Amino acid sequence: MPELVLTLSCIDRKGIVGAVGSSIAAQDCNILESAQYFDRPSGRFFMRVHFAAPEGMTPERFRDGFRPTLLAYDMDAEITDLAVRPRVLLMVSKTGHCLNDLLYRWRIGQLPMDLVAVASNHEDWRKRVEAEGIPFHFLPITADTKADQEAQLLELVEKEGVELIILARYMQILSDALSRRLEGRVINIHHSFLPSFKGAKPYHQAHARGVKIIGATAHYVTPDLDEGPIIEQDTERVDHTMSPDDLVAAGRDIESRVLARAVRFHLEQRILKNGDRTIVFK
Structure with a gap:
C-alpha cells in the first residue's frame, strides 16, 4: 500500500486534528503516525501525519479530497509519497x-x-x-x-x-x-x-x-x-x-x-x- 506524509501549518483553531483525521479516513487511509505542535508566540499550529493509503492513491489525488479541509483552515500543506526518493x-x-x-x-x-x-x-x-x-x-x-x-x-x-x-x-x-x-x-x-x-x-x-x-x-x-x-x-x-x-x-x-x-x-x-x-x- 502507498504510504504518504501530510505536513501542514495554519493559525491555531479548534477542531483541526479532528478535521484532518476525518478527511484522511474519508479517503480510506489509515494513520500510522501523527504528531502536532502549537507554537504560542506565533499562534500557529503544526502537524505531520504519516498514513497508509489504498492502491492508486497519489499525492495529487489525496490533495483533491483534502481540499475542503485545507481551505476551511487556510492551511499551508504538503503531501509526499514516501516511495518517491528525493x-x-x-x-x-x-x-x-x-x-x-x-x-x-x-x-x-x-x-x-x-x-x-x-x-x-x-x-x-x-x-x-x-x-x-x-x-x-x-x-x-x-x-x-x-x-x-x-x-x-x-x-x-x-x-x-x-x-x-x-x-x-x-x-x-x-x-x-x-x-x-x-x-x-x-x-x-x-x-x-x-x-x-x-x-x-x-x-x-x-x-x-x-x-x-x-x-x-x-x-x-x-x-x-x-x-x-x-x-x-x-x-x-x-x-x-x-x-x-x-x-x-x-x-x-x-x-x-x-x-x-x-x-x-x-x-x-x-x-x-x-x-x-x-x-x-x-
Whole structure:
C-alpha cells in the first residue's frame, strides 16, 4: 500500500486534528503516525501525519479530497509519497568523515534518497565515490572563478533534478545569490554548537576559550553565514588536557551523527519551517 506524509501549518483553531483525521479516513487511509505542535508566540499550529493509503492513491489525488479541509483552515500543506526518493547531491572538500558516513548509511538503506552525484572542489575522494558507482564531479574554485564554478554547480543541479544538496564538510561559502536560489534545499554541517564559534576554525576558537563542551550543528543554508534555521545539534564533554587537534578528532563523530540525523529528518518530511526556526517531529 502507498504510504504518504501530510505536513501542514495554519493559525491555531479548534477542531483541526479532528478535521484532518476525518478527511484522511474519508479517503480510506489509515494513520500510522501523527504528531502536532502549537507554537504560542506565533499562534500557529503544526502537524505531520504519516498514513497508509489504498492502491492508486497519489499525492495529487489525496490533495483533491483534502481540499475542503485545507481551505476551511487556510492551511499551508504538503503531501509526499514516501516511495518517491528525493534526488540528492553530496558536496565535500578534503575532509571525508561525513561523506563516508553518509555513503554507508545510504548503502545500507538507512537514508531513503536517490544519491545522484558527489561534487567536490578537490579530487581526494574521487576513487572512494566512484567505487560506490556514483558519478564524481570535480569543480575547482578560486576567488576569481567562484561565479563560473557556481554556474557549473547550478547546471549540475538542474540537469540531475537535484532536490537536496548536502554540504558534508564542503569548505566553501555559497554566494548570497546561490544561497537564495537554493534556500530550503541545502543542509550544512557546522563544526560547532551554533550560535557559538561561527566561521572558520571553530574548534580552535573553542580551545582558546577553554570550553568544556563541544558540539556540531546541522542547519539549512541561507545568505547569512551559519545563521540558517537549525535542524539538529549534539555535544560532547571535553577538558583542559585536550589540544585543538584533539577537539577536531572528537568532533568528527559528532558531526557525522548530527548531519545524518538532520538528513533523515528532511528525507522523511519531519521538518517544518517556523520563521527562522524549525519544528522537528522526531
